Amino acid sequence: MANIREIAKRAGIGIATVSRYFNDSGYVSEESREKIRKAVEELDYTPNALARAIFKKNTKIIGLMIPNITNPFFNQMVSEMEKLFRKQNYTIILCNTDDDKEKEQFHIETLRSYRVAGIVAMRTMTPESYRNIDIPVIAFENQISPEHITVASDNYKGGMAAFKHLYDGGCRKILHIQGPEVFIATTERLRGFIEASKKKKDALVDVVKLETDFHIKSLEPAIENIKNITDYDGIFVFNDISAAVVMKHLHDLGVRIPEQTQIIGFDNSFLGELLLPSLTTIDQPIKQLGKITTDLMIRLINGEEIDQKEYYLKTTVIKRSSTLGKIATS
Ligand code: XLF
Known part of the structure; x- marks a missing residue:
């Protein structure tokens, strides 16, 4: 597949100009634009969305740290958040930590290098690793710091x-x-x-x-x-x-x-x-937990200052056949 070097060569203009064109990051004359468009067509070039987004630091990707991928509760949480993030045009990268500190640290580094827009850290085993990173992070259950948002059930x-x-x-x-x-x-x-x-x-x-x-x-x-x-x-x-x-x-x-x-x-x-x-x-309340987490994340990504840092959602007894008590207390 062609790359931008070949596009530049075919168009007869410099790489820097071609790069400015693709990244929408500076002046490119109409004449050069036309030459680039022609070269793109002739070489059947598809710009790499991820590479471009990384360069522009605006990926539409959220990292979801999941502590145990085999646990149905976390499956359901992730499905809910994936659905809601998708509605906002975000894709998720799912990282299974297995409640293992080293694995989680490895995933954090990878997500940072992908310039993800935000990270949801579920039941983190390494809160300190999130404290000084320049990406919005929301904690589910285990707290990161008093300055970070925490969402959990009561x-x-x-x-x-x-x-x-x-x-x-x-x-x-x-x-x-x-x-x-x-x-x-x-x-x-x-x-x-x-x-x-x-x-x-x-x-x-x-x-x-x-x-x-x-x-x-x-x-x-x-x-x-x-x-x-x-x-x-x-x-x-x-x-x-x-x-x-x-x-x-x-x-x-x-x-x-x-x-x-x-x-x-x-x-x-x-x-x-x-x-x-x-x-x-x-x-x-999985649906509400997912909703509040995604809403807060989008607000953080948009640069909003959010004063309330802790969100503990109401739990309820769901009475089925393994108990005899009749009254559902919460
Ligand atoms: O971290 C807690 C323990 O296990 C989490 O909410 C769960 O209940 C999920 O099964």
């Missing part, structure tokens, strides 16, 4: 609602399976759960922490290792995908859900409806 209230729902459904020996501390969202869910449980003196509460890479193959043994899991009449699992694995494990042990043990997850990803029994869960 995980604290969601944790409270999960406890209340199990308690209202008659559970008195309740286990919370907690996510890793580096996931701020799950630490907030735990905090809400504990806070709500303090008000109910007749409830016995235990917490176990899961530390795995959160791929199904690693989740299974981690959950099988939880001691005395059959002692509880209610289990709040920190996300839907882990709740699905807990349900499978209990099923294998012959535990009836919800008669013997009630289960509540967190996310309201599409997975919950497919399980048997279907999973009661705390809804993270």
